[in-house]
Amino acid sequence: MKKPSHLAEKLLEEFDRLPLSVRFLLALILPVIAIIWMSVSRGIDLYQTVDNMKQLERNTNLAVEAGLLVGSVQSERGLSAIYLDGLNAIQVQQLEPARRETDKFLGSFQSTLTAPMNQQQPSGFALAFSDIGRSLAKLPEIRQRIDFRQVSADDMLLYYTRHIERINGLITRLSGQADNAQIARKLNAYFILIRLKELLGKERLIISRALATTKLTEEQLGTLHRLSGGQQTALISFQSQVNTADLALSLSLESAAKDFRDQLFSPTGRQLLMAGTSPERWFNWQSERMQKIGPVENELVKTILTDTHEKLAAAQYELWRYVIISPLILMAALTLTFLIFRHIKARFQLTEAVFEHTNDSIIVTDARARIVEVNNAFSRITGYTRAEALGKNPSILKSGRQDHNSYKTFWRELKQHGTWQGELWNRRKNGELYAELTTINEIRNRHGSTRYYVAVSFDTTDRAFEHQRQLEYRSYHDPLTGLPNQMLLRDRLEHALHLSKREDKQIILACLDLDHLKQINDQFGYAFGDEVLVLVSKRLRSLLRDGDSLARTGGDEFFLVIEALDAPDQAAQVLERVEQELSEPFVLHGHSVTLTASIGATVFPSDTGDADALIRHATQALHQSKHNGRSCLSWYDSQNGHNQNLLSLLIRRLERAITSNELRLYYQPKVNMVTGELLGLEALLRWQDPVRGLVPPGEFLPRIEQHPFSIMIGNWVIETAISRIEQWKSAGINVKVSVNVNALQLLDPGFTESLDACIRRHPGFDPGSLELEILESVAINDIQRAGEVLSECQNLGVSISLDDFGTGFSSLEYLKRLPADSLKIDQTFVRDMENDAGDRAIVRGIIGLATAFSFDVIAEGVETEEQGSTLISMGCINAQGFGIARPMPPEEFVSWMEAWEPPATWQVR
Numbered sequence: 001m002k003k004p005s006h007l008a009e010k011l012l013e014e015f016d017r018l019p020l021s022v023r024f025l026l027a028l029i030l031p032v033i034a035i036i037w038m039s040v041s042r043g044i045d046l047y048q049t050v051d052n053m054k055q056l057e058r059n060t061n062l063a064v065e066a067g068l069l070v071g072s073v074q075s076e077r078g079l080s081a082i083y084l085d086g087l088n089a090i091q092v093q094q095l096e097p098a099r100r101e102t103d104k105f106l107g108s109f110q111s112t113l114t115a116p117m118n119q120q121q122p123s124g125f126a127l128a129f130s131d132i133g134r135s136l137a138k139l140p141e142i143r144q145r146i147d148f149r150q151v152s153a154d155d156m157l158l159y160y161t162r163h164i165e166r167i168n169g170l171i172t173r174l175s176g177q178a179d180n181a182q183i184a185r186k187l188n189a190y191f192i193l194i195r196l197k198e199l200l201g202k203e204r205l206i207i208s209r210a211l212a213t214t215k216l217t218e219e220q221l222g223t224l225h226r227l228s229g230g231q232q233t234a235l236i237s238f239q240s241q242v243n244t245a246d247l248a249l250s251l252s253l254e255s256a257a258k259d260f261r262d263q264l265f266s267p268t269g270r271q272l273l274m275a276g277t278s279p280e281r282w283f284n285w286q287s288e289r290m291q292k293i294g295p296v297e298n299e300l301v302k303t304i305l306t307d308t309h310e311k312l313a314a315a316q317y318e319l320w321r322y323v324i325i326s327p328l329i330l331m332a333a334l335t336l337t338f339l340i341f342r343h344i345k346a347r348f349q350l351t352e353a354v355f356e357h358t359n360d361s362i363i364v365t366d367a368r369a370r371i372v373e374v375n376n377a378f379s380r381i382t383g384y385t386r387a388e389a390l391g392k393n394p395s396i397l398k399s400g401r402q403d404h405n406s407y408k409t410f411w412r413e414l415k416q417h418g419t420w421q422g423e424l425w426n427r428r429k430n431g432e433l434y435a436e437l438t439t440i441n442e443i444r445n446r447h448g449s450t451r452y453y454v455a456v457s458f459d460t461t462d463r464a465f466e467h468q469r470q471l472e473y474r475s476y477h478d479p480l481t482g483l484p485n486q487m488l489l490r491d492r493l494e495h496a497l498h499l500s501k502r503e504d505k506q507i508i509l510a511c512l513d514l515d516h517l518k519q520i521n522d523q524f525g526y527a528f529g530d531e532v533l534v535l536v537s538k539r540l541r542s543l544l545r546d547g548d549s550l551a552r553t554g555g556d557e558f559f560l561v562i563e564a565l566d567a568p569d570q571a572a573q574v575l576e577r578v579e580q581e582l583s584e585p586f587v588l589h590g591h592s593v594t595l596t597a598s599i600g601a602t603v604f605p606s607d608t609g610d611a612d613a614l615i616r617h618a619t620q621a622l623h624q625s626k627h628n629g630r631s632c633l634s635w636y637d638s639q640n641g642h643n644q645n646l647l648s649l650l651i652r653r654l655e656r657a658i659t660s661n662e663l664r665l666y667y668q669p670k671v672n673m674v675t676g677e678l679l680g681l682e683a684l685l686r687w688q689d690p691v692r693g694l695v696p697p698g699e700f701l702p703r704i705e706q707h708p709f710s711i712m713i714g715n716w717v718i719e720t721a722i723s724r725i726e727q728w729k730s731a732g733i734n735v736k737v738s739v740n741v742n743a744l745q746l747l748d749p750g751f752t753e754s755l756d757a758c759i760r761r762h763p764g765f766d767p768g769s770l771e772l773e774i775l776e777s778v779a780i781n782d783i784q785r786a787g788e789v790l791s792e793c794q795n796l797g798v799s800i801s802l803d804d805f806g807t808g809f810s811s812l813e814y815l816k817r818l819p820a821d822s823l824k825i826d827q828t829f830v831r832d833m834e835n836d837a838g839d840r841a842i843v844r845g846i847i848g849l850a851t852a853f854s855f856d857v858i859a860e861g862v863e864t865e866e867q868g869s870t871l872i873s874m875g876c877i878n879a880q881g882f883g884i885a886r887p888m889p890p891e892e893f894v895s896w897m898e899a900w901e902p903p904a905t906w907q908v909r
Contacts, residue, residue, distance in 0.1 A: 028337060043319070046315065046322050049179070050315045053311050053312035055125075057308045059174055061305070065108055065112045067167075069109050074160075074290075075098045085209045103139075164198060168191070175188040183308060186242070189242050189300060192238045192241065199231050204257075208286075211279040252292065255288060357376070360377055362378060364452055364455075374390075382397060397428075399427040420438075420440045421439045423436070424438050436459050438455055439457075440456075481533060493615070496563045500563070507565070509602050510559065510560040514582075520593055533552075533556065535586050544574075576633075578599070599634070600618050600636065603635070622634070647707065660690075662688050663685065667684070668681065669900070671902070672878055673877050673878070673884075674872060674902070680771065681735055681738070682880065683717060683738065715758070717739050718758055719758055719761075721737045721770065724890055726762060743775070756796055767797030768798075771801055772793060774790070784817075799822075822850075822857065823850045825876070826861075830843065831863070833870065843871070847876050858879060863881050868903070
């Protein structure tokens with residue numbers, strides 16, 4: 001048995017498949033029926049209210065007429081009783097006025113009963129009064145029997161009293177017919193007045209008969225007591241039912257008749273009182289007393305009729321207003337609903353038109369990924385008809401080109417973000433693969449639960465194949481020049497090697513690097529430099545034969561594959577033409593630039609190996625050209641290759657040394673030889689090999705000096721030195737540390753940025769505590785660039801020292817253009833100056849230059865007390881060397897500093 005939720009879901013699905021007009025009609029018909037039913041019910045209620053008010057008004061008029069009739073019948077009843085009991089106490093002629101009054105009110109009552117009722121059916125109330133009217137039609141017969149004394153007083157009283165009680169009983173029911181509480185209270189008050197009149201009438205009747213017979217029985221006396229109490233109760237009840245105080249206060253029964261009755265309650269003088277009073281006299285007294293009720297009754301009847309008429313008019317107004325307005329409102333609502341339906345239908349038709357006529361495939365699935373709707377474009381693209389697709393999972397289009405993980409990622413993103421977009425490869429019904437760009441959106445209901453998934457797809461098969469072709473092209477070609485990249489170069493080189501082995505021909509692989517392209521980029525911009533590279537590629541390509549290959553592997557580096565050579569001389573001629581062609585100026589945007597190239601080359605089969613080995617060997621030969629001063633051609637030889645292999649091995653070992661924390665910094669003090677003041681420390685790199693022990697720096701630093709790995713080593717030294725400075729500072733020791741920077745590191749484009757980042761990683765570090773020592777030869781190779789870098793370092797707060805001064809090509813221009821703070825006299829001059837007048841003259845000259853250019857000067861390599869004295873005598877009081885202290889680990893520095901004192905001979909001026 002299906003669960004209610006599944007059944008409801010199934011019914012909703014079936015409902016969604018119905019035409020829009022049918023769905024709208026089904027959704028609208030129940031509310032319309034409910035509105036019509038409520039409107040009709042309300043109309044019927046209002047009509048019933050009007051009808052009830054009309055019946056109430058008519059019945060109230062009947063009750064008023066009946067009340068007047070009751071008063072006259074009560075009077076006729078009393079006089080008739082006196083006549084029958086009085087034995088000529090009154091004559092029959094005296095009954096005529098009372099009978100005429102009764103006939104008058106009876107006629108009016110009959111006229112009210114027979115008045116037209118506006119097609120209303122007579123109420124039970126009116127029918128009951130009609131029955132009473134028919135019964136009172138026998139009055140002439142009763143009166144005739146009274147006149148001839150053919151009826152007893154008791155039978156006569158029974159006849160009159162029965163009709164009076166029936167009328168009063170009907171009037172009692174009248175208050176229950178009123179829905180309005182105010183009218184109901186007034187009707188009840190009116191009944192109380194009628195009831196009070198009957199109580200007074202019965203009292204009048206009993207005392208009249210007693211006076212006629214001159215005898216008041218105990219039974220009559222008891223009845224009088226009950227009637228008196230009933231009168232008081234009626235007066236109290238009346239006052240509680242009316243809101244008008246004046247109306248209640250105006251009702252007073254105090255009179256001579258009341259006094260006479262009250263005297264009858266006393267046994268003393270009762271007989272004498274009765275003997276002195278005639279029945280006619282008492283009757284008149286009591287009648288006058290009863291007449292006091294008349295004005296109150298008339299006022300009350302007037303207000304009852306006025307209120308009833310007003311309520312009837314209000315009910316009729318409400319009915320007619322509802323009869324007129326309700327259909328108008330219903331018609332307006334139906335008209336608005338029809339307009340809304342037309343708008344929704346128009347929007348739906350527009351949506352349907354877009355859905356069906358769009359060129360994009362659209363698939364709508366339910367929350368369980370079952371297809372519930374597709375458009376025409378889907379069938380056209382996939383080959384599946386709508387009937388074939390409905391109820392199926394979109395996996396019917398699965399091509400297999402996306403793996404399971406791809407679909408998991410797709411569903412995860414769709415669940416997280418409610419949308420997914422990407423390119424999918426699918427399969428048509430006929431098995432053909434096609435690509436489409438698909439956007440899938442999750443549609444949720446107001447509770448946040450997934451209701452539908454809508455997938456819109458655009459057929460991108462042609463674009464996908466073109467994109468794939470472009471990707472393949474980009475994978476094998478340089479995007480700037482269009483030349484083959486390193487991947488395609490390797491493939492072509494492998495093919496050339498295969499042909500060379502088969503045809504016994506030689507192959508030349510040359511690696512070419514443009515010199516000083518960076519300066520062109522700095523001067524004219526990178527866009528200008530890119531255009532230069534394009535022109536270079538065109539010139540190079542024009543020099544090669546059709547079977548040769550030219551590739552750009554990045555930056556300003558090119559590879560040339562020259563095939564099918566009989567002798568290396570042919571390749572040498574081609575490479576010479578390349579050098580000559582590149583030396584010709586390039587004119588671009590009105591600027592003329594001249595380039596040179598460093599070239600490294602290798603020959604197959606003299607250089608055995610696969611394509612990767614040949615590329616590596618040509619690159620090594622290129623590095624040799626750069627090392628030899630650039631703008632030259634170097635050929636790879638096996639011995640040099642062996643050295644390169646050893647260098648690679650050394651670099652790998654040093655890389656492990658960094659990660660294994662095997663590198664150390666030792667520190668050699670620099671002092672003022674006269675005062676003994678510590679000027680700073682020079683950080684010197686050491687390698688604590690776990691097998692060999694402490695490796696001297698001369699065994700590994702010179703070998704990696706020209707390798708980019710030396711930059712990593714240099715950065716490690718700066719970072720470690722700064723950390724050590726901060727540690728000493730936290731211990732209360734402020735000391736300046738200098739580190740050595742080689743040419744490759746100094747002229748690296750990112751050197752100053754790297755130095756600045758290193759300083760920023762140590763908040764609170766004073767850059768003035770760091771000094772960079774630059775070899776003189778480093779700066780000479782590119783003095784302009786070196787000067788710019790050193791100025792940038794000084795702007796960071798770092799000081800500069802020129803190391804090993806005097807060993808290069810020193811000149812005044814050189815000192816003028818380099819922004820250094822101090823000069824270091826090379827130890828080779830200091831070591832031999834005692835015995836060599838030339839070295840002593842060089843030292844004295846360097847000291848003079850430093851003084852002239854306001855540089856601080858420090859001598860390195862001081863090993864003896866005599867050397868220190870000589871330097872002091874020359875004016876150089878700052879020095880470092882084994883004679884002062886050997887390089888030491890940082891743990892020994894504090895104890896040395898506390899024990900250090902300069903020799904006495906140095907302290908004497």
